[in-house]
Amino acid sequence: MDAIVVDSLEKTYGRGVKALDGIRFSVPEGEVFGLLGPNGAGKSTTVRILATLTTADAGSATVAGHDVAREAGAVRRAIGYVPQASGVDREATGHENLILQGRLQGMRGSDLERRSADLLETFGLSDKANALVKTYSGGMKRRLDVAMGLVHRPQVLFLDEPTTGLDPEARAAMWEELEALASAERLTILLTTHYLEEADRLARRVAIVSKGKVVVEGTPESLKSELRGDAVTVELDGTDTNRAADIARDLVGVHEVTKDGRRIHLRVDQGAQAVPVILAALDSAGSGVQSVTVSRPSLDDVYLHYTGRDFRADDGESR
Amino acid sequence: MTVVTQTLILCARVLRNLSRQPIWIAVMIVQPMFWLLLYSQLFKRITDLPGFGGVSYVDYLTPGVAIMTAFFSGSWAGMGMIEDLDRGVLERFLATPASRAAIVFGRILQAAIIATLQALLILLVGLLLGATNGGVIGWMVILLAAFLTAAGFAGLSHGIALRTRQEASMIAVAQFISLPLLFFSSLLIARTLIPDWMQTASLLNPVEWAVRAARGEAIPGTDWGEMGTFLLLLAGFLVLTTAFATRSFRSYQRTL
CATH class of the missing domain: 3.30.70.980 (YebC, transcriptional regulation domain)
Structure with missing residues (x-):
């Protein structure tokens, strides 16, 4: 069964900016799927629609078998969402952040305590569990973000630009965590990124998104070997x-x-x-x-090949 | 999990975070005491004027300062919402099954709890200065009025925060409404000393409702019906502003 099905989503923002123009793709259960594209391609908008934070103007989507528009509650229980801008509470400790997140997901008691301790351990945050998040490094904060997305054992995890803004060392560490996560838990992960190496390394399949549409889709290897x-x-x-x-x-x-x-x-x-x-x-x-x-050939070249534009030039905003 | 549980959890989160800010706590404690001591000295002889019903100014002032503090706490509550919004905390809450209303209620409840604690402190300081404020029942009424005032204005403040989404605009709006509402009331001065037209206009002011309800017990010859009416009006104001905040929350969600 497909954990995520996105069918011809369209969305136009107030000032006539067309963010999504019929984007479609699907992700089988247990797969790590990468949405790759420059800033403004529509990746975050897609994830926000899937996470029920906003609605599409046209088209439909299901997550874990639930329609995102009609069964928002069921979708929210099934997903973990790690937003692009970190959503951690800086004035609380890592442990408190996890507990609050778990409680809002309906968990409680010793199950929640155990789960939170396990996640802190997994993400190398046990030492700082009781320190306020504002004392964390960027990499630690981001790892806590991911841990919070996982606290209620979701079926589908959305990672919106998980390593943007991290230094190379923290990025490499995060990649290792995410690789371990993908192989250990039976979890479907939708990853958006504008780092080609990130998609290449983490995603089993990649869809290249440009101007609100999927331009090409396949495994990183097959995309590269087509060139x-x-x-x-x-x-x-x-x-x-x-x-x-x-x-x-x-x-x-x-x-x-x-x-x-x-x-x-x-x-x-x-x-x-x-x-x-x-x-x-x-x-x-x-x-x-x-x-x-x-x-x-790199995914850079794949992007160039299918869009006729250089990825870095398109992504100018962030560089 | 019910809306009530979620409201309590979200309220506890903010109270816990605030409890870690020693300067904030110090100001919250010192400020109302400062108002009380300052005003009671400044206007010491004001009760020589007619219209104060023969009570001492401290007696007259204590409920007023309790309400003023609650009014301010409530009016500025929206700043916390903007902080959550800017830091992505709100967005993260929205991706959970948590009730949308609980996110707003938790914040309103937090402002009301702080204001009630401050009011209690003011009553204790007032007691040291010799103001009994009508004993147990008087205190209960004052605490209730402070709770409703802070909650009501917090609803308004959160609604404005969610619509403006910017600190500077939020500050401008809060400033704009707070001083007129303060002076269009008998908070600092006996009602009979206020010009007639202002007395009439002040009947539309929730701050005035709160002051009148809170002061009822302290002044001899309390009219219980009048006090009850003002408390009911305040409760109505709270319902209205909470609805406004909840609606604003929905309009914020549409912009995501």
Whole structure:
């Protein structure tokens, strides 16, 4: 059975901003599913509709078998929601936060105490259980957020940008926690992220979201393997990318050329063999080259391939 | 779990968090005592004027300060809601099965409990200054009036908080309504000394209802019917503002 079914959701915000434009996907029980896309693609709006915080203008969705619009109460009991902006009470301790969350979910007594102690242990917060959250580091606060989402043993967990704003070390630690979580508990996780590596590492399947729609969906591996060969990125001295792109396009072994500011992205069969050829061609045409990088296909390239735009440029807001 | 349990849990959370702020506690304790001592000195000879019914000014003032404190506590209660809103705490509550009404009720109850404790403290200090305030029944009425006043204005304040969603706007609105309501009442001065038109206008003011109810027992010749009416009006005000806060909560949810 699918734990999450999203069918053609649409939502337009007050000022005519179309946040969702027919987004659809489904997540089987027990799977970690990643919604990947830049800021403003509609990921958070989708999660907020699924968590019953807001409603869609059109379309329908079910979570754990309950319709999000008609059975909001049943959905709320079945889900854990970890919002993008942390929702912990900073003036309370980690333990108190967990207990309050559990009580609001209808738990009580020794079951709740035990569950809360277990979660504090799991997320490495036992030492700070009785310290006020405002003394926690960013990473600890975020781990507490996730623990709070899990306190009532939900069937479905929503993680909205779980590592945004964390330093690299805390992010790596969080990834380890989440990986362990996904394998240990029979839990369906919907993860939104604008970190490609995060989706690649944590999600079994990924949907790339752009402008309120799913552009492509699949396992990170299958998405990457659909792109033949290596990715070559050439950064040019000048700004005449059109001419450089035309030259590159005519070369043997170059499949795909995309322009993006002062860079051109090429898809080639063999990176190592193609680079000298490309450089020689650009050089004889008088186009100066600043740098060249060769890489195995990444989700970055998948994004570029399907939307025709560079992920980092689209995500400009956050960088 | 019932709305009542959830209200109590959410109210206890805020009270616990506040209990960890020593400066807040100190101000909550010192401020009403300060008002009482300051006003009773400042206006010491005011009872020489006619209209005070032969009671000492401390006797006259104690219920007034209790109500004023409750009124202020209630009016500013919305600041806490804005803090929860800004920190994402409210959104997290909304993703749980907790009753939406309990989220509002818990906050209103918290303001009312604080105001009642403050009123009790004021009565004790008043007692030291020689004001008995009509004994046990008088005290009960004053505490009840303080509770209803704080709760009623907290409802209003939370409604405004949920509609403005910004501290600066919230402060502006609270300032704008608090001083006029304070001065359009017999809180500091005998009613008969207030111009007629202001007396009439003050009958629309919940602060005046609270003051009249609270002061009833302390002044000889209490009219029980009048006091009951004012308490009922206050209760009505509470129902109205709670409904306003709950509605505002729904309108806030629609903007999510």
